Amino acid sequence: MAGPAAILRETHRLRRHAKDLHAEIERSPRVIKGQQAKVARQEEQYREAQDALKHLKVTVKEKEAELKATYTQIAKHEKQLNEAAAKKEYDALKAEIAVDRKKCLRLEDEILEGMAETDERAAQLPEMDKAIKKTKEEAAQFEKDAQTRLAGLQEQLQQAQQQLKEVEATLPEDVLMLYERQVEGRGEDALSSVQDRNCAACYTAITAQSYNDLLSGRLVVCKSCGRILYLPE
Numbered sequence: 001m002a003g004p005a006a007i008l009r010e011t012h013r014l015r016r017h018a019k020d021l022h023a024e025i026e027r028s029p030r031v032i033k034g035q036q037a038k039v040a041r042q043e044e045q046y047r048e049a050q051d052a053l054k055h056l057k058v059t060v061k062e063k064e065a066e067l068k069a070t071y072t073q074i075a076k077h078e079k080q081l082n083e084a085a086a087k088k089e090y091d092a093l094k095a096e097i098a099v100d101r102k103k104c105l106r107l108e109d110e111i112l113e114g115m116a117e118t119d120e121r122a123a124q125l126p127e128m129d130k131a132i133k134k135t136k137e138e139a140a141q142f143e144k145d146a147q148t149r150l151a152g153l154q155e156q157l158q159q160a161q162q163q164l165k166e167v168e169a170t171l172p173e174d175v176l177m178l179y180e181r182q183v184e185g186r187g188e189d190a191l192s193s194v195q196d197r198n199c200a201a202c203y204t205a206i207t208a209q210s211y212n213d214l215l216s217g218r219l220v221v222c223k224s225c226g227r228i229l230y231l232p233e
Contacts, residue, residue, distance in 0.1 A: 004175050004217050007167060008191055008230035011179075014164040015188035021157040028150045035139040042132045049128060053121045060114040067107040074100045175219050182228055192227040201227050 077097045084090040171179055182190035192201035197211055204224035206214075213220050220229045 004172060004219065005214065005230045006233075007171050008175075008179075008228060009193070009233065010167050011164060011171075012188060012191040012193070012230070014160050014167060015183070015191070018157060018160040018164065019188050021153050021160060025150060025153050025157065028146055028153070032143050032146050035142050039132065039135050039139050042128070042135055046125070046128045046132060049121065049125060053118065053125070056114060056118050056121065060111055060118060063107050063111050063114065067104060067111065070100050070104050070107065074104070178219065178221070179228060182226075186227075190228060192222065192225070192229055193232045194229050195232065199225060199227065199229060201225055 074097055077093050077100070081090060081093045081097070084093060168176070168179070179190070189201070192199050194200065194206060194211070194214065198205050199222040202222060202225040204222060206220070206222070206229065210220045210223075210229070214229060214231050221227065222229055
């Protein structure tokens with residue numbers, strides 16, 4: 001490399017590149033977990049749909065039993081009606097029969113609605129199961145692809161870190177000491193380029209002397225943010 005500016009520029013690029021790779025590597029397990037969570041949500045919805053269908057079937061059977069018992073009660077009251085000796089007893093039985101007949105009509109409507117809903121919910125289950133299988137297949141393929149990509153990212157990170165060591169080793173001794181102190185605490189934020197005679201990180205203008213020092217290949221630190229400065233290509 002020609003001088004400190006080019007070396008610092010390359011170390012900054014490599015450090016930012018390594019940081020981006022590291023962030024992608026850390027994100028990969030979370031993305032995979034997100035796919036697994038999607039499968040888990042669909043499976044939970046399927047179980048809830050199954051439970052709801054079972055509950056609905058039980059409710060329909062209970063109403064059918066109640067309907068049958070009500071018809072039995074009506075038959076009993078009709079028999080008692082024929083045997084009633086007093087008008088008061090006759091009228092009371094007639095009233096009970098009327099109430100029970102209304103109850104039967106209501107139960108029959110509820111049973112029909114329940115049976116229709118049962119059929120509708122039962123028809124949805126195969127589609128839900130099919131969707132779960134598809135999501136599982138997609139999640140498995142996604143995880144396989146993600147693992148392959150993760151291996152590639154880890155290899156790129158190793159290469160970037162190795163390149164960084166090699167480039168850092170070419171820094172002049174006086175620059176290296178300050179550089180190592182800075183990057184130990186700030187990482188890639190220890191450096192900044194100069195754009196239009198301003199620090200690109202904090203936008204503070206540098207002095208004419210500092211700019212001349214950079215042109216001469218001398219070490220310059222931003223007086224505002226403390227970053228090591230370098231000129232762009």
